[in-house]
Amino acid sequence: MTEEVVKLEDVWLRYDGTPVLEGVNLSLYRDDFLGIIGPNGGGKTTLFRVMLGLVKPGRGSVTILGETPEGGRRHVGYLPQHSLFDPDFPASVMEVVLMGRLGNAGLFRRYGRDDKGAAVRVLETVGMTDYRDRQIGKLSGGQQQRAFLARALVSEPQILLLDEPMANVDTPMQAGFYELLESLKHKMTIIMVSHDVSVVSACVDKIACLNRRLYYHGTGELTKHDIEEAYQCPVELIAHGVPHRVFEEHIDR
């Protein structure tokens, strides 16, 4: 039985009168892996913030595992786009990963043994065990991103939201990161957003385009027309032939 884990119905959102999301509909089922591409400023991060209940849509409804975003977010792991502003911040990798357990541990309490056990396990999963006591800001972009992925996974989420996960990852590290995602995709529903079509097309099952409106066809059938409508310019086309995805020549109009 497939279960609808994320459901957005006619979601509209404006910032300062500027429309950011217009009539977004989305439904995802267990273990779906959706890639969302779209131009910068197309509302990708905002869509995640709506799903996490960090902003309220002006209109429409958001349901996460049958609950409100606030209620459902304890089952959601989140990898934000800009996780670290201050490289000098006094925090070890372990402490950062444990932040993902804040919702489990509860206010006024210290992290318990199960929180620490979960952190040790996800550090193993992302291959960062040897770095657990290192200062997060002194690691490379790829290592930081693994640590933040561990933070997103440590609460054992059913839904994983990845915002531009490859943005700070150098190319040699990217392959490893894809492998990591590959190993996760049968354990949880994953949504990944990126402005980089090649990043998204490398590992997802379904693709949507977001440019205020979400252009999405549940089966993953996405036409060149859809992408061009989202970007409002000619784009490279991703063919949906599994296992290989092919880029077409850039066509000038």
Next chain:
Amino acid sequence: MIEALQYEFMRNALYAGLLAAVACGIIGTYVVVKRMAFISGGIAHASFGGIGLGYYLAQYLSWITPVIGALFFTVLSALGMGLVVKRTRLAEDTAIGIMWSLGMAIGIIFIGLTPGYAPDLFGYLFGNILTVPQSDLIMMIALDAVIIGVVAALYKEFFALSFDQEFGTSVGIPTERLYLTLLCLIALTVVLLIRVVGIILVIALLTIPAATARQYTHSLWKMMMLSIIVGIVSVAGGLWLSYELDLASGATIILVSGSIFILSTVFSRLRRRKPEYAT
């Protein structure tokens, strides 16, 4: 120094300094890592409104002193500043700048309205650690206890708040209320520090010890402990120097602490290697 300690006022001064060092070590660490120096400066200066109000109300209510006025006024203005910064569209530095000066203006007006001469006004502005009465010491102990208690209870939440507020919200911790709580703790620390270094110099003890400590550790907890130690050394050293050389105590404490910071920066530059990237 030992001979100086036979005087009760010197002993009280030292105790006050140590109590202040504890608060500014803990809260100063958050001020530095969360980059809240400017809002802390705003809270510190706005506290002058409370001093003025305290002078004014003391005519009518015997239990009110300028410090008690400052305690209530500073906490309220910290909350006000936090809400204005979080809830309105005003740029953060503009909002702080406005409330910073409003607080001071209120203080000046109320001191003007209070008949007679405000005897230790200068002490509130620039600190006068040598006149700390026993009652203030008791209040300082209580404020330290509140600060330590709240930080111990909310350590991991404050950690997340300082590191990445948005992520904190996404895992369901009440970040806005935590932020306001932290601002209240800053307000309490400011009140604690007013006696020691004065309103104008409070921001120095909220930043310098923590900034020094940060050069030696990458653990938030150790940074707090280390900056308490730097604070204690600054206060004790500054007190002793001001006694020996007959200088203003608050300013001397700041100069000692600033010198420690400069020496430490030079030292850590010298010993610092390139950042290690393990691959």
